[in-house]
Amino acid sequence: MKAMRVHEYGKPLKLDEVEVKKPGPKEALVKIEACGVCHTDVHLAEGALKTEYFGGKRPWILGHEIAGNVVEAGSEVTDVNVGDTVLVDAWTAYTCGTCMPCRTGVENCCINNTPIGFGKDGGYAEYITVPAKALIKIEKLRPQDFASLACGGVTVFRALRKAAVTPSDTVVVYGAGGLGMFAVQLAKLMGSTVIAVSRSAEKLEMAKKFGADHVIDASKDPVNEVWKLTNGRGANVVLDLVGLEQTLENGLKMLGVLGRFLVVGVGPGPLKCLPDTAVNFELTISGVKVGTHKDLVDLVELAKKGFVKPVTTQTFKLEEANEALEKVKKGEILGRCVIKP
Template sequence: MRAMRIVGPGKPLELHDLPIPKPSGVEVVIKVEACGVCHTDLHFVTSQILGARYPFTPGHEISGIIHDVGQNVKDFKIGERVIVYPHFGCEVCKQCLRGFPNHCENPPLLGFIMDGGYAEYVLIPHFKYLIKVSDSDPDEAAVLTCSALTAYSALKEAGLENDDLLVIIGVGGLGTMAVQLAKKLTGVTVVAMDIDEKKLSLALRMGADYVLNPSKEDPIKFIKTISENGAGADAVIDFVNNSETAEIAFKMLRTRGRHVFTGMYGGTLTIPLTQMAISGIKLVSGKIGRPGDLRELVSLYKRGLIKPFISKKFRLEDANKALEELKAGEILGRAVLKP
């Protein structure tokens, strides 16, 4: 089978020919129909990753058809269309035992330590990570597993009340999904913030009430102007999460505001401690959701309440091009690879 593999940090992916994996026990082999191209993949390609064993196949937003099953697999049959919950836990750390494999302290990550979906076939270590999606569109279903799941989890962490003002910073793949989910599932007013006008018009199409371009107007002043008594936002989800956006997010918040950190750009935030003591502000991590959250999302998707926006499809061998376009900020919504 063909696979696009990471051969070392900073090097382009290489097309390799590998044997199709053979499942045993509770393992399943999936013929990949679509694999989402995620910023995490970009991070794995460009940076030296502690613990990575080169070469490896990235890709963790997978949909496909079951190709083969181990002898102890139950409830799943060859030929069924499935998606894969990507954040496999170790099953023995405190967080896994408490039902939070998304916060596993020793995660054997799909598309990192384990070979992922930038390939024609992928081995999944346990059938419990699969969810059937039957006749759903495989491209849309694939991106439910990470970009939509992270957006959904971030919204839950934002602890929204229906009269809240929510600011979503960065409306790429995750941000557009968060706009849709917030408008479909809650009564909140949504402000989408981005420096890219194309992304802002997409956010409006997805249901945002306001759009805000911080390169054109002062974002904090804007939020004060539209919020009740100039008090500020009830919650901000930062899908960029660099020093600049984190500071803007923090300054936008009103009393009892929630600041959800989701993006992976990185940097630092200086926090005024007295304000923290008296404001009731909460700082929370908005990491990818739990397996149960993915089941909820699939249910919302199957009922037509949400629809991931797929703007581009690439052939497997064009994975480097897909990653370059993602890096350059040229992908609206999400791109998928079609092995």
């Protein structure tokens, strides 16, 4: 099969001919229909994040937002059948099952994890062989529309769940890329008032289409704007999807009493917070690491019921993966783009 692999960090991926792995008894072979291009793929291709850290070695195939059709199932596989359209839970497919996080329902934080597309071969390819337990049937949902639920979608879903968002809350979504579009929709679904913040007028326009009640240009004193829009109460929840020193600092200042701050975007930071800031308003600061398998199963259920609209705006051929990564790096993609092998 054809696959786009990282050979050297910082160099373009190479189109290679790679052998399709025959599925073992508990595995399934999936013909990939779409693989989302996540900003983390840029970090991995450049070596800011290394596959070696996740137990992998080069060359390896990038891509962790994978959807497609089962074309072969191992002898012990019972949950999926040939012909099923599935989403691959790339993040928890290879968790160890024995470490403390795994045994306590937080397998997304597994200390021995080798996630697909990070430590194992990923979805910038025609096929992938995966443990069948990592597959979630998506039925009639189109792979290219919903592949990015597997990382972009589930991460913000977990963030909003951890924040225990209620209809009386005002939620600030700081950053309006692919994750932002999922976050706006899901925060609305939870009944809250949603404020989207971004530097891009085009992305804010898109956020409005996905249901944002208010949008704020990030370059125009967004902290003050949030306090004005909330009539001096401050936001109840802020999702930082960016991770820059400025967004983290602004985000914390947007929160009112008992505010919940969710650190989602893994940027360079740093996150600085005076003890006073957290103490005076009794703030809660939480990190979010993708999601558990249950988070993704529940999110797929919401999508099947029509509560989550696709955020994919562009598709690329497999051999155009470098171009896609370049556009993602420059922030030129609205919502998400996917590779269609």
